[in-house]
Amino acid sequence: MLYIGIDLGGTGIKAGVVDDNGKILCKDSCPTGVERGHEAVIKDMAALALRVVEKSGHTVGDMKAIGIGLPGVLDPRTGHVPFCTNLGWHDVPIVEEMHKYIDLPVFVDNDATVAGLAESVAGVSAGAVNSVFITLGTGVGGGVILGGKVFSGSHGVASEIGHMVTVAGGEPCTCGNSGCWERYASATALIREGRRLCEAKPETALLKAVDGDPKAITAKHVIDLAKAGDPDCAALFDNYVHHLCVGLSNLVNLYDPEVIVLGGGVSHAGQFLLDAVRAKLPAMIFYKDMPYARVELAKLTNDAGIIGAAMLGR
Amino acid sequence: MLYIGIDLGGTGIKAGVVDDNGKILCKDSCPTGVERGHEAVIKDMAALALRVVEKSGHTVGDMKAIGIGLPGVLDPRTGHVPFCTNLGWHDVPIVEEMHKYIDLPVFVDNDATVAGLAESVAGVSAGAVNSVFITLGTGVGGGVILGGKVFSGSHGVASEIGHMVTVAGGEPCTCGNSGCWERYASATALIREGRRLCEAKPETALLKAVDGDPKAITAKHVIDLAKAGDPDCAALFDNYVHHLCVGLSNLVNLYDPEVIVLGGGVSHAGQFLLDAVRAKLPAMIFYKDMPYARVELAKLTNDAGIIGAAMLGR
Numbered sequence: 127m128l129y130i131g132i133d134l135g136g137t138g139i140k141a142g143v144v145d146d147n148g149k150i151l152c153k154d155s156c157p158t159g160v161e162r163g164h165e166a167v168i169k170d171m172a173a174l175a176l177r178v179v180e181k182s183g184h185t186v187g188d189m190k191a192i193g194i195g196l197p198g199v200l201d202p203r204t205g206h207v208p209f210c211t212n213l214g215w216h217d218v219p220i221v222e223e224m225h226k227y228i229d230l231p232v233f234v235d236n237d238a239t240v241a242g243l244a245e246s247v248a249g250v251s252a253g254a255v256n257s258v259f260i261t262l263g264t265g266v267g268g269g270v271i272l273g274g275k276v277f278s279g280s281h282g283v284a285s286e287i288g289h290m291v292t293v294a295g296g297e298p299c300t301c302g303n304s305g306c307w308e309r310y311a312s313a314t315a316l317i318r319e320g321r322r323l324c325e326a327k328p329e330t331a332l333l334k335a336v337d338g339d340p341k342a343i344t345a346k347h348v349i350d351l352a353k354a355g356d357p358d359c360a361a362l363f364d365n366y367v368h369h370l371c372v373g374l375s376n377l378v379n380l381y382d383p384e385v386i387v388l389g390g391g392v393s394h395a396g397q398f399l400l401d402a403v404r405a406k407l408p409a410m411i412f413y414k415d416m417p418y419a420r421v422e423l424a425k426l427t428n429d430a431g432i433i434g435a436a437m438l439g440r
Numbered sequence: 441m442l443y444i445g446i447d448l449g450g451t452g453i454k455a456g457v458v459d460d461n462g463k464i465l466c467k468d469s470c471p472t473g474v475e476r477g478h479e480a481v482i483k484d485m486a487a488l489a490l491r492v493v494e495k496s497g498h499t500v501g502d503m504k505a506i507g508i509g510l511p512g513v514l515d516p517r518t519g520h521v522p523f524c525t526n527l528g529w530h531d532v533p534i535v536e537e538m539h540k541y542i543d544l545p546v547f548v549d550n551d552a553t554v555a556g557l558a559e560s561v562a563g564v565s566a567g568a569v570n571s572v573f574i575t576l577g578t579g580v581g582g583g584v585i586l587g588g589k590v591f592s593g594s595h596g597v598a599s600e601i602g603h604m605v606t607v608a609g610g611e612p613c614t615c616g617n618s619g620c621w622e623r624y625a626s627a628t629a630l631i632r633e634g635r636r637l638c639e640a641k642p643e644t645a646l647l648k649a650v651d652g653d654p655k656a657i658t659a660k661h662v663i664d665l666a667k668a669g670d671p672d673c674a675a676l677f678d679n680y681v682h683h684l685c686v687g688l689s690n691l692v693n694l695y696d697p698e699v700i701v702l703g704g705g706v707s708h709a710g711q712f713l714l715d716a717v718r719a720k721l722p723a724m725i726f727y728k729d730m731p732y733a734r735v736e737l738a739k740l741t742n743d744a745g746i747i748g749a750a751m752l753g754r
Contacts, residue, residue, distance in 0.1 A: 201730060208729060256594045270694075272586065279696020280570045283727045286693040294607045294624075294686045301726055303689070310608075372608045375617070379600040380584075380694050382593020412615055413597045415522060416515060 133431025191439025242269020447745025462562030505753025556583020
């Protein structure tokens with residue numbers, strides 16, 4: 127069987143025809159153009175999907191379903207996307223709109239969930255019955271696979287792992303709470319702490335690396351200096367990894383998955399990040415004598431969105 | 441079909457014959473006598489089970505399985521209980537020992553898990569596909585039911601919700617971490633904060649209520665004074681409920697269950713606790729416009745251990 131997978135992001139739309147094993151047969155992309163409103167975006171999304179089907183040498187009739195991953199959630203009661211900050215969407219009837227152009231079952235899920243599903247089908251967590259995928263980006267997103275299937279809970283709001291509070295009373299979060307994990311484990315956290323460092327210690331190597339402009343600091347600046355042995359950035363990265371591991375140990379205590387997959391921008395720190403996490407996590411695990419989740423880096427990166435979205439319909 | 445359910449605690453063993461609907465047909469109990477070692481305890485447990493079967497007018501042949509709930513976990517790889525502080529057990533081959541006396545399949549799980557299963561079969565969460573049961577006692581235990589079944593994760597260590605860190609760097613925990621939820625949401629937390637209050641403010645009503653002995657403070661003292669309107673205990677209880685809700689919102693974000701059931705000692709505060717939680721939780725929920733778990737009080741209390749243990753074999 128074949129499936130259409132669509133990765134809908136704030137700047138670009140990617141679509142592909144994917145087989146049962148999560149292999150992309152053919153793919154294509156176009157800009158999102160969010161400013162045009164959801165109807166135009168969904169029309170383009172459908173056109174891109176039809177184009178990629180044609181390019182693959184197949185017909186819509188050969189497709190079993192169409193899956194869409196986006197930076198939001200679907201309300202399972204309505205088939206609408208209640209809100210989606212990156213796209214400026216509010217209460218968008220995405221399933222209904224897609225059906226104007228393509229007569230196939232439409233499945234929609236969060237982009238982190240979709241990436242987690244992709245890894246569990248064709249990536250680093252392939253074969254694992256239970257796995258948790260984490261995007262360490264602007265925020266922290268989660269894709270939870272339980273029993274080989276996407277776990278969305280009873281109301282479609284599960285797996286919001288970035289808004290798990292790990293430091294009650296800590297950094298204020300965009301969600302209204304304070305001390306959410308993503309305030310400590312995202313790329314944004316590394317940037318914030320880097321800026322604080324530059325303010326507190328103007329002679330630090332980090333400020334030199336950005337030519338004296340704290341606003342230019344990225345997570346990569348901090349990580350690269352930590353890798354190079356700069357003590358200030360090393361301490362900052364160490365504290366980042368500590369907070370990352372606090373949340374990971376919570377995920378072990380609650381989901382007890384076989385694999386935890388680290389994805390998103392910060393995961394590009396690669397083996398350096400993985401070694402730091404693997405060194406710090408064991409002491410924080412509750413059942414120290416029992417096996418627990420192995421932590422791995424995401425494998426599919428760029429194609430995860432297409433593959434995972436397609437697999438929603440499997 | 442009929443099942444034997446055994447509730448093994450630090451002071452007493454309770455056993456019952458239970459039907460498919462979680463109804464106890466007959467029950468009995470005996471003291472645990474932990475000091476005699478695990479072999480004697482398991483022998484008594486088996487004898488009690490056989491006695492209760494006979495009392496019910498049935499035979500062992502009428503029983504489908506035997507389930508045991510205890511304050512620990514079973515290592516699914518070995519069928520052993522790796523450790524169990526309350527019973528002083530270490531690496532106890534419980535399944536093997538039980539088979540010396542009764543030839544029935546033996547299922548073992550954590551007491552909080554078992555109580556959660558009981559509530560989901562015959563209690564307040566009956567009919568819910570996904571539910572989380574929480575014991576607010578000396579510690580905080582959890583029983584997670586997903587898809588109508590006990591969720592134990594990939595290595596049998598899931599649902600250790602009491603050791604989810606909610607205040608990184610906070611109160612030291614017996615587990616070696618600091619800031620575990622149970623340091624803030626257990627009866628022990630109310631007692632600790634009550635003692636601190638008495639130390640900081642010797643004229644407080646709480647110290648009078650215990651005749652000047654802070655060691656005599658129980659969670660009930662604090663709750664009763666809060667109920668009666670004492671401002672010091674009301675503030676302490678309010679802070680307790682805040683931390684309880686931090687963890688509950690994490691459970692919503694991660695498990696998104698239909699029902700969260702509050703059990704254990706602190707839940708005897710009843711409607712007073714429930715009202716406080718229901719007033720505070722909504723502002724902390726991430727998806728404020730979508731439905732989420734309702735919070736309820738446990739219903740089965742004393743019999744939950746027998747019923748839930750029996751239902752392990754269903």
